[in-house]
Amino acid sequence: MARIVGAITTSHVPAIGRAIARNLHQDAYWKPFFDGFPPVHRWLAQTRPDVAVIFYNDHGLNFFLDKMPTFAIGAAPQYRNADEGWGIPTLPPIPGDPRLSWHLIEALVAGDFDMTTCQEMLVDHAFTIPLALLWPGSGAWPVRTVPVCINTVQYPLPSALRCYRLGQAIGRAIESYPEDLRVVVIGTGGLSHQLDGERAGFINKAFDTEFMQRLPGDPLWATRYSVPELAELTGTQGVELLMWLAARGALGGEAATLHSNYHIPISNTAAGLMLMERRAA
Amino acid sequence: MRRQLPDIPGTTLFDGAQAMKGYALNKMCYSFNSAENREAFLRDEDAYCARYGLNAGQREAVRRRNVLEMIAAGGNVYYLAKLAGILGLDVQDLGAQQTGMTRDAFVAKLAAAGR
Numbered sequence: 001m002a003r004i005v006g007a008i009t010t011s012h013v014p015a016i017g018r019a020i021a022r023n024l025h026q027d028a029y030w031k032p033f034f035d036g037f038p039p040v041h042r043w044l045a046q047t048r049p050d051v052a053v054i055f056y057n058d059h060g061l062n063f064f065l066d067k068m069p070t071f072a073i074g075a076a077p078q079y080r081n082a083d084e085g086w087g088i089p090t091l092p093p094i095p096g097d098p099r100l101s102w103h104l105i106e107a108l109v110a111g112d113f114d115m116t117t118c119q120e121m122l123v124d125h126a127f128t129i130p131l132a133l134l135w136p137g138s139g140a141w142p143v144r145t146v147p148v149c150i151n152t153v154q155y156p157l158p159s160a161l162r163c164y165r166l167g168q169a170i171g172r173a174i175e176s177y178p179e180d181l182r183v184v185v186i187g188t189g190g191l192s193h194q195l196d197g198e199r200a201g202f203i204n205k206a207f208d209t210e211f212m213q214r215l216p217g218d219p220l221w222a223t224r225y226s227v228p229e230l231a232e233l234t235g236t237q238g239v240e241l242l243m244w245l246a247a248r249g250a251l252g253g254e255a256a257t258l259h260s261n262y263h264i265p266i267s268n269t270a271a272g273l274m275l276m277e278r279r280a281a
Numbered sequence: 282m283r284r285q286l287p288d289i290p291g292t293t294l295f296d297g298a299q300a301m302k303g304y305a306l307n308k309m310c311y312s313f314n315s316a317e318n319r320e321a322f323l324r325d326e327d328a329y330c331a332r333y334g335l336n337a338g339q340r341e342a343v344r345r346r347n348v349l350e351m352i353a354a355g356g357n358v359y360y361l362a363k364l365a366g367i368l369g370l371d372v373q374d375l376g377a378q379q380t381g382m383t384r385d386a387f388v389a390k391l392a393a394a395g396r
Binding site: 015059060061064065066082083084085086087153154155156194195196197198199200201203205228229231232236237263264265267268270 | 286287289290291292293294295296297300304307308310311313314315316319348349352357358359360361362363365366367371372373375376379380381387390391392394395
């Protein structure tokens with residue numbers, strides 16, 4: 001049977017893509033951010049996941065306002081990255097796992113999560129930057145992937161509780177998959193930041209800190225807030241923490257933090273990183 | 282029925298009303314995923330905006346490179362970022378412009394949030 005080996009949550013700021021391309025890891029601005037990753041690299045080298053199920057939000061690469069799914073899932077043999085208009089390097093195609101995708105789709109729709117299914121899906125920086133951070137310089141990607149895209153572009157957004165429960169449903173579906181696979185679940189985005197409006201530059205260290213502390217043992221804490229309340233607390237793009245909640249839901253059960261990092265600022269963003277494993281209750 | 286969104290100072294949540302109002306502007310910005318379209322915009326901005334049917338307010342906001350006006354006209358920051366890319370503006374430039382700060386002051390404000 002497939003098994004979830006852990007959950008990783010990380011920010012996906014586009015500027016990271018530029019910093020990787022320019023090899024700025026030891027630059028004073030970037031070092032506190034990139035220095036968070038080696039412990040996660042060591043964990044990945046030990047656990048060697050076969051598949052990554054990745055919760056992310058599209059920023060206007062694959063989806064436009066003509067058709068905007070609340071929850072979408074990839075079911076493609078591979079996913080292509082493409083030009084997003086502002087010039088970060090495009091990464092090579094990422095392999096999919098369509099058989100696992102369809103297993104998840106069957107289980108999710110049977111469980112009342114009516115997913116939009118995508119046999120072609122361009123993946124943007126929110127999907128590719130975390131891969132580049134987690135498996136640096138690998139050239140060929142060492143994992144197959146299943147992208148799960150959650151709308152954070154157009155309100156109404158799904159609630160924090162709904163995203164958490166989507167994650168739980170995906171976690172259960174993964175663990176009912178008959179193939180012996182090691183699966184890592186990844187949530188990308190956040191933490192607090194706001195790009196738009198007179199309130200641009202808003203960052204909330206106190207909220208982020210509590211969110212990261214609560215996520216392993218008390219993930220429902222954040223679900224007490226409506227999404228607009230989360231926008232007020234974390235900034236308009238801070239609501240990307242919905243991806244973290246979904247990944248935490250997928251991990252399931254009791255969990256513990258093995259490693260975390262938090263740094264302000266990366267571009268306009270409070271950058272967070274967590275590695276969680278399930279802990280026997 | 283539309284749920285009333287809370288009034289967050291200096292913030293416009295992009296709901297159905299904004300999405301309808303800004304459709305043409307956002308659709309134009311979405312087209313900037315293509316290098317060919319970015320070049321076409323730079324070659325003849327008037328013709329490109331006309332092709333996407335921007336209304337007078339949207340056209341003027343783009344002409345003035347004014348992000349707050351683009352948001353007021355229904356622009357969504359994820360799409361507007363692609364226009365900003367053409368204009369050589371990054372998110373610190375956008376933040377500075379929208380808050381009326383210098384770029385240096387805006388960058389300092391971000392750093393101060395970490396202390």
